Amino acid sequence: MSEKLKPAARVTGNRQDVWSIINEAAAASPxxxxxxxxxGFFGYNPPDFVLDAAKQALDRVECNQYSPTKGRPRLKKALSDAYSPFWGRTLDPETEITITTGANEGMLSAFMAFIEPGDEVIVFEPFFDQYVSNIEMPGGKIVYVPMHPPKEGAVKTLSAGEWTIDFDELERAITPKTKMLVLNTRDNPVGKVFSREELQRIADLCLKHQIIILSDEVYDRLFYVPFTRIATLSPEVEQITLTVGSAGKNFYATGWRVGWLLGPPHLIQYVSAAHPRICYSSVSPLQEACAIGFEQADAHSFWTTSIASMTPQNLAIPYSIPQGGYFVMVNLSAVQIPADYPFPPHVAHRPRDFKLAWFLIQELGVAAIPPSEFYTDANSHIVEDYLRFAVCKPDEVLEDAKERLRGLRKFLKKE
Structure with missing residues (x-):
């Protein structure tokens, strides 16, 4: 191939991504x-009051044209009303909120706004895989700090809060080049909600070294334990924090691609400047629908109903009880895969969790995600016995999965 026709290094590589492996295996399973x-896509539609708002918005001329690059005024006002009670003051819709095309593009806008070649960004493992490409595109270097699973996770069902950070490891990861730290709470894939004490220790380090905190809180309405937004710890912490939110996660509409960032004007103004250079503006009618969703959510008791419907049920094998969101990390160390099981070459060389995922698809017809994809190769062994299950599915699907998983009994190690 001509040198001029070669693709950029950021999109090349022979390693097949986890989504392709699992989806292709699922399609071909017997x-x-x-x-x-x-x-993590939902098995059901957004609530009727949000769907109706979207349908009505499509009939309005102004809702089918460009929105302001920073977002539709009604949505920014609705977000200000929704989040201000947690901040203890009124968030300015014009200077402290910007709308993005999904949370992922919002985070890319934040990295584009602040990261230059050579800047370092701290990311906790396991991590949402999109962080990697988003940080590397503007030339950032990722410094990984692993979370550690509970020592008894293979034999006991424990809270996802038992997954811990070694704060000495975190402090050693900080260098003069550290520009940002990415925090995901409620964490994907573990389901950990960082405690107030953990958040304060992270914030103290970031204040000490003047590091911007990018707090990915897209599951901020799906929590089952006390949830603290790191930006609300103190006025000082708020000044270095960007908070990420998502309508897709809040309203069961992952395909709508409506997200937002909240933060002080001296940070948000640069995110707002980067966003239009990526996609100019976000989808107008769906912004309007999301605004109405926030305006009417409490009247429909939507947030409390969502939490009740997402609370996971016991799978009868050890797992980490999520403190928020809709992912469950299940420990399958007791599953004994036959030594001669015919794995294809692109799975055979991957960690055990990839083999477990393939095995479950082929033998039971249940698809789950291997979490080692969210770790670096050096630390993938930490989760090689786990799989991530998304429980944002209808009850009948969850019951079917539970029945199918009973088929693991014949593969369990004998005590």
């Missing part, structure tokens, strides 16, 4: 139909 508890 156990059809597949119960797909892998990718």
């Amino acid at each position: 156990k059809q139909p597949i119960v797909n508890m892998g990718q």
